[in-house]
Each structure stands twice: as C-alpha cells, then as structure tokens.
Amino acid sequence: MRNRIAFALIAVLLLAAPLVFSPFRLDLLAKYLCYAIVALGIALAWGRGGMLTLGQGVFFGLGGYAMGMHLKLVEAGPGQLPDFMSWSGVERLPLLWKPFADPVFALVMVVVLPVTVALLLGLLVFRQRVRGAYFAVLSQALAAAFVILLVGQQGLTGGTNGLTNFQLFFGLDLYDDADRRILYFAIVVVLGLSYLVVRQLARSRYGQLLVAIRDGEDRVRFLGYDPALVKTFAFAFSAGLAGIAGALFVPVVGLLTPANLGVVASLELLIGVAIGGRYSLAGAVGGALLFHYAKTIFSEQWPDSWLYVQGALFVAVMLWAPRGLAGLAGQLRDLVAARRRPAAPAPTVLEEARA
C-alpha cells in the first residue's frame, strides 16, 4: 500500500512539474528522465543480475540513432539528403538509411537493434561463462569501438557532429513549448510503465532466479537452470530500455553525437545508478536524476571546477554509502545489528566483480 502511495506521489510530482519549471528546466528534467529509464535497465542487469555493464551507451545510441535517422529523413523531405551527407560528399542516400524513412520501421528498430546486439553478445559471452570484471571490460570495449565506428563513417552517421537539428517529432513541433510539454509527459509515462514492468519482472520467479544466479551461479546451474539464458534475457531487456531511452533523448535534446554513447557517457549512466543504489529500482531512478541534475547545477555554479565537485560527491558516496543513497537505511540497520552481533557485510562491487 505504502509503495503505491509513493508511486502515485512521484507520478503526481512529475506530472505537475511543468507548472513549476521554466521550459528550459523542464527540458533538462525530460533529459534526466531518459537517463532514469536507462537506469532501470542497469538496476535490473547490474543490481539484480550482477552484470556490471559499462557499455550501456551502445544500446542507448543504437536506439537513438534509429530514431535520429528517421527524424533526419523526415526533416530532409522525400528524395532529399540529410544536410551532413552533402557536406561529406555523399550523393545518394545510403542503402542502410532507406528503410528508416518509414516511421513504423524506425520505431521497431529502436527496440530491435539494441535487443538483437545484446542477445548476440549475451549468448556468446555468458555461454562462455565470461563474467565479473571480464564482462565489464568487454562491454566497455564495445562502447569504445562503437564510437570509433560512428566517427569514422562520417557520410553515414554524421561523424563527431552526430545527428543534429530536428524540428519535427511525429507531428510535434519541437520548436514549440507546448509540444515539448507533450513530449515531456510522454517520457514520464514511458518511465512509469518501464518502472512497473521492471518491478514486476524483478518480483517474479524469474527475478528471484536472476538474483540467485548473481549470488551463486554455479549452484543455480546444478539445480538444472541455464544461467546464460537467464542473464542474456536480463541483459537484452536492459538494452531494450536503453534503446527506448535513447530514442526519446533525441527529440528532447535535439541532437545525438558519439559523445552521448561513448565510454564516459556509459560510465555516467552507471554512476547515477551506483549513487542512488543499484539494489533498489527507485534508488536507481532517483540516483540517475540526482547525478545528472547535480552535473547541471555544479557546472552552472562553478564552470571552472565543477568536475572536482562532482568527483568528490561520487567518491564520498562510494566510501560511506557503497550500496548507494537508497541503501543508507539498510546500512544503518546493519550497523545497529552489528553492535548487537557481528553480521556478514553486503558484497562490495569488487567482490562482485571477482565472483
């Protein structure tokens, strides 16, 4: 009951935000909410499944580029080339771009592309029982490689500039504040639905199995389950969420560049979740909002030194609240319990990575 009230309260707060915020701040909030959708996926894959994904930006980017390509073609008009192609000396629309003119195809690809990549990668990697730090490094390498690929193919992807300058989003005029508010509401709804689905998934038998694999993969294997399949599903699910978030990010921010999905961007997605608390879905969402909000405010307040402030905040959280802000309460409870009798501490990131 209390959970429902909390959920309703947050929903009301988010839906009432346009009354309080200026259009600019609302846009920023919409952007943070996109990151929060990714955070839900990370909370599932990392918090529940123990898969430290340092390359979530790849899936965010695949969804985003699928959407961006469609919007770019709409903007160019039928038979015309997107602006960056003419600068890059491309004379005919590349084959890869053609189907994205169709809105339905683009929308489907927003989910299908990241999920397919995650499924392939997951099956290959988890079957080989690659886990812990090895998986983390592999996913990060994927992000780095993806960026190099995008930058190198300037005629196809817009290179370092990325895809910029969108005005229309499925009938919404992105230059209009009222239409942008509709986009914001759409994002709130997607976040709410994603939260409910992930929570349901986490509470189901499947969710328990995932946690069991995180805590003792071999034991679950001996019970007759296939951990590779279970983990791949969670990984692909988180990739799908990241893809959707990326697709919503494009109209909100108005551009998508390789910088949005590289190693640093992927780490930032993860740090938000770590700060909020990866074991709690609400914590992950809150952490993503808080982290990106802090980034904005710090850089506005101290344009010369904001990175240090942000770094200090992260170090402080990792030192004194390794389970994130949402884990503080549990940490306090453990502390009280430890006074009475020594208890086993929760696993740290490092221990998990070794597992």
Place this chain on the structure above:
Amino acid sequence: MAATKWTKTLSILFLSTTLAVAGCADDPAASGSSSGDTIKVGILHSLSGTMAISEVTVRDSELLAIEEVNAAGGVLGKKLEPVVEDGASDWPTFAEKAQKLINEDKVATTFGGWTSASRKAMLPVFERNKALLWYPVQYEGLESSPYIFYTGATTNQQIVPALDYLKQQGKKSVFLVGSDYVFPRTANKIIKAYAAANGMTVAGEEYTPLGTTEYSTIVNKLGQAKPDVVFNTLNGDSNVAFFKQLRSAGLTDKTMPTVSVSVAEEEVGGIGPANIAGHLVAWNYYQTTEGATNTEFVKKYKAKYGAAKVTSDPMEAGYNAVKLWAAAATKAGSTDVEAVKKAAGGISLDLPEGKVTIDGETQHVYKTARIGLIQPDGQIKEVWNSGAPVKPDPYLKGYPWAAGLAS
C-alpha cells in the same frame, strides 16, 4: 521486506528534494536578470576536456575585450556582465548551456564555440530562440545562419588563398593529411576541386581519428608519394606527433614542406618550435602582425594573463567579436537581436589584424589572408598577404571551380 519500504521512502524523500531544489534554482532567473545597470553576455567555451587547452585562451581574450569595453564606458551606458559557462568539449553540453544562457540568464548575445561540431550543436538552439551567437574560429564554410556571426575565416579567406600561394610557388602535387571530422573532410573536398581546376594533382588523402599519435604509416606514405607539399588539417595533439615523426623520418621543411591551417602560436609552443620551424601556416592574424592596435592588444593580453602567453588567430577573432558586437549594439541603440543584426552590416573597426568589416549579407567579416612561416623562436613571420581584406564567400559562389560543392 521492510528494507525495501525503507529504501523507497528514502528515495522519494530525495527525489522530492531534488525537485524542490530545482524549483529554487529557477527563482533568480524568474525574478528577471536584465537588471538596471548591466547587460549580460554569455561566454561559452570548453573549460574542461580535450578542447580546453585551446578554448580557454579564447575565453580569456573575450574577457579582456569585455573589460576594455567596460573601461570605455560600456555599451549604451551599461556595463557588460559576462556569464561564463563550460561546454566541456561535449557537443550536447554546448547546446544545453546555450539554451541556459538564452532562457535563464537572458543574455543579450553569446560568444562561443570552437569545433564545428559544437557550432552545429548550438546552431538550432540559437535559431529556435532567435538569439545571437558570435563564433570566433576559422571553419569549413558552407554555412550562413541568420543567428550566427562568424568572425573567423571562411574557406575563401584561408584555404583558397593558401592554395593560391602554393600554386604561385610552383607546387604541383599536394598530399592531404587531416583529422577525421567535418572540417578536414570539407576542406579537402574544396582543395580537390581547386586542384582539379588548377592543374594540380592530389598525391594522397589520409585521415586519422582525433587524438591519434601514431603517424609512422602516413609519414612512410609521404616519403613514397613525394608530393611537393603537404596540406595539413590535423587538429590538436595529433600535430605534435605528426611533426615529430615527420622530422625523425628525415623529412624536413625543405624536402617535405607543409602548410597547416589549425596550427597557431599556441600550438607551435606545444609541438616545440624546433620540430616545426620552417613550415608554413595560413591564418588572418599573427602575434607579429604589424600595427599599433595589435601592439596594444598583445601588451594588454600579456599584462593580464602573463608575459609568457602568446596571442593567436582564434583568440584575436574572439576579441574582435566582442568589439564588433559592442559597436553594432551602440549603432543600433539597443541590444535587441534583430536591431543588432540590422545595424551590424558595414560596421568597420580597426582591430589587431587590421581593418575588419562586417558583411551584412553573410554575417561573416572581411579578413586579410596571411601566409606565415614558423620561426625557431615559436613566433610566426608573415611571408605573404592578400593585400586587402577579402570579402567572405562561405559558399564559394565567386569561384567557378567550386560549383557543385555547396549543394
């Protein structure tokens, strides 16, 4: 299960504080920033990340210009108040901060950007809000936004004169080396069109990702192709590696001369004058450019930021931008964007690089093209100039060989 409830309550708590704090942060802006006696202007450069080393110097020269404008009584009787933001070498951040400067700080104009990518990211923001951006760096042309003033060179004021100079020197074959992004690729497209029309051959064309420091392959290819000259559009750190490896392969300024369009005084210091002395560069301003205005500018800059500092073309263009905007706003009698745009055309000032006039039609400026030779002391000596300021032609309409480039 009690634990999960606890964590939920807690997350709600800080979520709502986040929202509350966000609300508070809005208040000062809402209470109106156009306070009586100052005019806010935005300065948006990368103060962190890879581009910081270059862009910080432009911020510094813009702040110097603002200081000078204020010392001379300000604009329309009001002092200028710079609002500095960090673009963080991250293009979406440039877009976000531009929006912040326009909507929250309500700045009269913004000076900012360096890379083409940052400009492309900011362009829709300024156009959507009908706000003004002054962009201070030489770029690849083929753009003319009604809400951007370009105080750096477009291609016909830097690259084309450099090619004319090479042709005049009897160079027949040119090898293109560049970083892999939009400026080098577009520049090379223009160079290839020029070469085809002027009886020059392109001996090769190589791109490397930004930040590459391994050039032995390319240096090898240069040694085999033996071009008359290398046209270098590498950016940033890559230049250090490229010139060092070129030198260690025994290719000197005599056997393998290069002309660079992104290496200025600041970068020469980083590359090491010994590695690059004798090579050519193309710009519109050098620290050594003659004239009382420049002597004054260099003196003031060193007085404010240190005697060891050098001045360079993009810094000077940023400085010019502030001065030109102030003159346009004074002429318009208002800081209103449309009024300033209308007043800006034809404004002519005596600036460090010489006489600079705004071309109202393209919102670029007339600039004198200058070819310079790098000296062993790290300074650049002018060896050729276009004589008079060149009219900006971002789409190269006045060049028959360039037809079809700007499609």
